[in-house]
Amino acid sequence: MPDGSPADRAQFRAMSESTQEDWAKIAACAVPFNRDLPNRVLAHLKLLDGDFGGFSVDRLTHSLQSATLAHRDGMDEEYVVCALLHDIGDTLASTSHADIGAAILKPFVSDANHWMLAQHGIFQGYYFFHHLGLDRDMREQFRGHPHFEYTARFCHRHDQNAFDPKYDAMPLEAFKPMVQRVMARPKRSIYMPAE
Template identity: 40%
Template sequence: MKDGTKDEYLLLHELEKPYLGLTADRILDELRRQGEATLEGYQITRLEHGLQSASRAEAEGADIDWIVGALLHDIGDGLAPQNHDRFSAEVIRPFVRWEVAWTVEHHGIFQMVYYAHHYGWDKDARDRFRDHPCFDTCAAFCERWDQASFDPEYPSRSLDHFEPMLREVFARKAYDPAVIREDEVIGL
């Protein structure tokens, strides 16, 4: 890499654009893969969990960033089950508001309040973020949209319904300051 010339890097930059433009397609492919098998021990697939979360967000009137964030909050589960929250956040971070990415990144530790005590873990581990401006938002995300979305009877919307929103978000300019709005917390 250190021997590359400016012209070579400019060429690579141009050649990379079509691949970047297919990000939404790759994400949709991964979501479809997540719909192929039920999560071990659960009554629904990973895809259905994301669809339920996004459907709940939409039903509450959440904006497109929150809906797509809810849909994709566990997209990292297949490749990074031990840190899926951080993996999932990195997928969406360039394209959504800062608070949405932060919430997705930290939802794993916030969810521990529901189950950690069963394993002898600290169910209050999220309290170390108590003074963070996104604490209440992340707690609400987990309570209203994530932990409730394992219901095999829930009438979630289809992936086809959410596809235009997903495409709109991933068509944005990456890290656009007008979108990211770093340190601004709107809430759910």
């Protein structure tokens, strides 16, 4: 995406030299860039297409099934978007993928949904860790946390059961408007003035 002529850009070589005028130019460029974030996130999600990793469905299909299950279960749009993007980190950080989805959505979702995203990898382990010689009850370290049951329910109803090659998942296009609405404006960010 072009940023116009050099005159439309900040001129500092170090942030310590920056001016309010520089930051006004940067902020003006940030508006369309930030508005396009949902499209960049969805483009990255598409990288999961065709990546089976040994599973019966590819990772994009798993994500679509998870979101479809949540949608058909009557969950709100924010939760559905979390279900759609919960494994988006698989391509960048397969051993800490939950952290990626949680980081992407943190500014846009509730504390409960953020915590669910961040911890779902451990909670999902209840269904398979014992097959790998790991403690399937690893999630018990969080027992008593306000979002424990919420996260356990997500894994049980909308994650561990989303690997069915015959399930009629909604297409990615059906979720695009939801992603755009959820990510339209951050609820919190270090770049937002305190209210």
